[in-house]
Amino acid sequence: SQKIEQNSEALNIQEGKTATLTCNYTNYSPAYLQWYRQDPGRGPVFLLLIRENEKEKRKERLKVTFDTTLKQSLFHITASQPADSATYLCALVAGFGNEKLTFGTGTRLTIIP
Amino acid sequence: DAGVIQSPRHEVTEMGQEVTLRCKPISGHDYLFWYRQTMMRGLELLIYFNNNVPIDDSGMPEDRFSAKMPNASFSTLKIQPSEPRDSAVYFCASSFLGYNEQFFGPGTRLTVL
Numbered sequence: 001s002q003k004i005e006q007n008s009e010a011l012n013i014q015e016g017k018t019a020t021l022t023c024n025y026t027n028y029s030p031a032y033l034q035w036y037r038q039d040p041g042r043g044p045v046f047l048l049l050i051r052e053n054e055k056e057k058r059k060e061r062l063k064v065t066f067d068t069t070l071k072q073s074l075f076h077i078t079a080s081q082p083a084d085s086a087t088y089l090c091a092l093v094a095g096f097g098n099e100k101l102t103f104g105t106g107t108r109l110t111i112i113p
Numbered sequence: 114d115a116g117v118i119q120s121p122r123h124e125v126t127e128m129g130q131e132v133t134l135r136c137k138p139i140s141g142h143d144y145l146f147w148y149r150q151t152m153m154r155g156l157e158l159l160i161y162f163n164n165n166v167p168i169d170d171s172g173m174p175e176d177r178f179s180a181k182m183p184n185a186s187f188s189t190l191k192i193q194p195s196e197p198r199d200s201a202v203y204f205c206a207s208s209f210l211g212y213n214e215q216f217f218g219p220g221t222r223l224t225v226l
Contacts, residue, residue, distance in 0.1 A: 095212060102158070
């Protein structure tokens with residue numbers, strides 16, 4: 001069966017360091033991979049989308065990589081700040097005609113001042 | 114645009130009662146998604162619509178759940194009869210093109226006693 005795993009439930013990082021979150025998937029060939037941020041009591045907020053033919057995508061302090069051979073995506077936050085503390089979710093989309101978005105369980109990131 | 118609007122924000126009901134959750138997507142978006150989030154199962158897709166037509170309802174737990182989208186600006190998710198195990202946060206999201214970023218509403222926290 002299809003499975004999406006995010007490396008850990010919780011991750012604590014010192015302020016200023018780079019936070020790296022992992023998303024692994026099995027029995028899946030996604031055309032797109034997305035990352036979302038969710039704060040307590042709120043809906044997820046979109047951060048980045050990367051296509052299967054893209055290796056890397058950047059947006060300000062965020063960077064996402066997508067390795068279809070390893071079936072893995074890495075999500076990096078550089079120069080982390082306490083305001084980056086939240087739960088981060090990866091999600092996979094099969095592609096056009098199958099737009100179902102399947103979410104991982106999330107990683108709760110805490111940036112320690 | 115006000116974003117995705119959901120109502121009510123909180124709903125407390127007794128087992129056996131009918132529950133109706135409402136969603137107004139962002140104007141111009143052609144896809145609408147209903148999700149359920151619990152601690153145990155994470156964020157799960159229940160059903161999604163394209164141009165008001167249901168495309169995939171394989172995530173709907175059972176016949177007690179039904180969803181409609183009578184027009185491009187309104188959708189409902191109905192649970193009849195409700196059970197305690199339906200207690201969760203229900204999110205509605207919309208997007209332009211199914212694989213693109215999804216915009217989530219604030220969610221409805223449902224408690225079934």
